[in-house]
Amino acid sequence: MKIAVLLTCFNRKNKTLACLKSLFSIIPNCHVYLVDDxxxxxxxxxxxxxFPQVKIIKGDGNLFWSRGMYTAWKEAIKGCYDFYLWLNDDVELYPFFLQELMVCMSYGKNKCIVSGLIEDFEKTKILYGGSDKNKKxxxxxxxxxxxTxxxxxxxxxxxYVxxxxGIIDPVFHHDLGDVDYGLTAIENHIKVYSTRExxxxxxxxxxxRVRKWNTTLIQRFKKLYSPLxxxxxxxxYFRRKHFGLIKAIEFIAYLYVINLLPDFFVEKIFGNTYKDK
Incomplete structure (x- = not known):
């Protein structure tokens, strides 16, 4: 079983090294394609x-997550791999991670996608993995x-997938590339599973990402239009692709409205919905 591991990183040296250390302690012979943006x-x-075995691909500083992963994947598919493993450089893997991924992969007979559940350092709550159709x-x-x-x-x-x-859509800059890939798979009758643990x-x-607080209107829109x-x-593009033209127009209108309204008004209507958690 040949696995290509895909990462992108920017100025998180210690986290990146810790991530790679956890990876190679479990899969010492995997091929790693890492974009340093x-x-x-x-x-x-x-x-x-x-880790001299890591293939480092130099970015121009404007790739961010989605286009960094696209760049790594575009290079990796030149090889002949059975699986591609996306890996954020700010996680540390448990020794059984690959075994769990493969067991869950077997539910879809190696024709599905498996997203691993990620927990916090205290092991008290789940941070990532994915959400169901109700966004839970x-x-x-x-x-x-x-x-979903x-x-x-x-x-x-x-x-197979x-x-x-194909690979990640390069239209996406930082955000939504992962969500888009999962939805594209589902729309092509490919199931996306979580791990069991x-x-x-x-x-x-x-x-x-959608609204910056305690700033001027110009600064707020500058942040809105930035990759982050x-x-x-x-x-x-994302919403038209998956939910149709009307939904896309409605969301963009909504996006402009909540950024045009002053802080106190948005807080009165939505409470803490658009504040950092």
Whole structure:
């Protein structure tokens, strides 16, 4: 079984090294394709010193997560791999992670996608994995559960799926690339499952992308249109692709309204909905 591991990183040297250490302690012979999106903290140098087997692909500083993963995957598919493993560099894997992924993969006869549940460091709550059709975060269960909205922290994709739907859509810059890939799979009759239990621990990154608080209107829209925000053109593309033109128009209108309204008004209507968690 040949596995290509895909990562993208930027200025998280210690986290990236810890992630790679956990990976190679479990799968010492895997092939890692890592995009360093122009880090300035010595990430590439440290990786070369500690893990010289990693294939480092240099980014231009403007790839962010989705386009970084697309770049890594585009390089990896030149090889002949049975599986592609997405891996966020801010998680540390449990020793049984691959075994759990493969058991869950067997439910779909190696023709599905499996997204690993990720818990916090205290092992008190699930942070990522994916959500059901009601956007409720999937929790541990005796059996793998079907996911509608997938998180891309630790995801196993077989070559079969790539042959059917390709790799990550490069239209997505930072956000939504993982959700889009999962929805595209489902629309092509490919199931997306969660693992039965957490397979790694990581960090919570639940901050609001659609609205910035305590700032000027200009700064708020500047953040909205940035890769780390929620760019309207990308949102429109995503929603039209999966939910239709009317839903896409409605969402973009809504996005503009909540950014045009002052803080106190949005807080009065929506409470803490659009604040960082």
């Amino acid at each position: 122009k880090s300035t903290d010595g990430t590439s140098e440290a990786i070369k010193q500690n 975060l999937v929790q541990p269960n005796k059996y793998p559960q079907e996911i 909205f997938m998180n891309g922290n630790v995801v196993l994709v077989p070559a 790539v042959s059917k739907i 957490p397979i790694a621990f990581g960090y919570s990154n639940h901050f609001c 925000g929620s760019p309207p053109s990308i949102n429109f």
